Amino acid sequence: MSGVSGARAIRRQHQDIAERPFQDAVSVTAGGLRARWLIAADGLHSPLRRHLGVHAHHGGLRRFGIRHHWYVRPWTSAVEVTWGPHAEAYVTPVAADQIGVAVLYRPEQSPAAAAQHAYDALLSGFPALRRRLADATAASPVRGAGPMPQRPERRVVGRVLLVGDSAGYEDALTGEGISLALAQAQAAVDALLADAPHRYERQWHRTTRRYRLLTRGLVRATTRPAPRALLVPACRAAPTLFTGVVNQLAR
Incomplete structure (x- = not known):
């Protein structure tokens, strides 16, 4: 087993352990650690929540978020929100030379596409913001979450x-x-x-x-x-x- 594949196997093993806690009357064990309690803060689609058999309702309105970081000097010190006909764009200063731009939307009101293409299509609905980013370079991959x-x-x-x-x-x-x-x-x-x-x-x-x-x-x-x-x-x-x-x- 190569070093890379071995490291991946170890990560998968630890992830598997962490996602499957064992409980008894006085303790809970996860990730090789034993304690009296476990606080699970593992995100929107919590693997621990699913493992514990806790069902989560999604509600009637499915909304998603997709974001990208850009190398560009922030033009505002606050979070700037632009409302479009079907989506909102959020500009957040991240560093002296970087901003984050996130878009919240409903999938039925945007084209079905890979993350980068979907982000580009959504951003085209905010022409003033698109012009500000015309010369900016990417500082991160596109990431999304939802519903x-x-x-x-x-x-x-x-x-x-x-x-x-x-x-x-x-x-x-x-x-x-x-x-x-x-x-x-x-x-x-x-x-x-x-x-x-x-x-x-x-x-x-x-x-x-x-x-x-x-x-x-x-x-x-x-x-x-x-x-x-x-x-x-x-x-x-x-x-x-x-x-x-x-x-x-x-x-």
């Missing part, structure tokens, strides 16, 4: 607690992933310190309620062309209302 709505039936399975995207997700529209994950991690730790993991389930619902209701409502409201076309003009005409919604999401 974004993930609603697991539960988040506590014996001695395993789901945290972050694996615990449930609505949409990237409001950009709260990291803050929600940190709040959930705190709730999980508090529950485990009290030796009461069942408390985490209740606290998860309290912690994420505002995000879930507001984000689900915004996504549903903007799936129809008329409300979507009116959203940005309405926010411009009622800045106080817009600020209030943003502040609610930021709490």
Whole structure:
């Protein structure tokens, strides 16, 4: 066995172990480690969640995200969002010479294609942004994820607690992933310190309620062309209302 193929076999073996935790009355073992509890924060399509037999509903609206990093000097210090007829483009400063550009969309409203071609096609719907990137070079491969709505039936399975995207997700529209994950991690730790993991389930619902209701409502409201076309003009005409919604999401 060559060094490369051997390393791949080892990685696959460790990944297989990590995805199949073993639980008994007092501990859980995964990846060769044994502990009293396991917090699973392994992403949107959590392999651990699937292994534990936790079904996740996807909701009625399937949305996907696709992103690419570019070498270009950022022209803004904030996250810049551009709304198109069917998709949104998000520009995020990453470094002094680099930005990330992500597009959120519904697959039925974009051409079926490989990741790079799909990204190029989606970006063509934002001509001003496309012109800004005309001379930029790629800083990463194109990456995507979806469908974004993930609603697991539960988040506590014996001695395993789901945290972050694996615990449930609505949409990237409001950009709260990291803050929600940190709040959930705190709730999980508090529950485990009290030796009461069942408390985490209740606290998860309290912690994420505002995000879930507001984000689900915004996504549903903007799936129809008329409300979507009116959203940005309405926010411009009622800045106080817009600020209030943003502040609610930021709490």
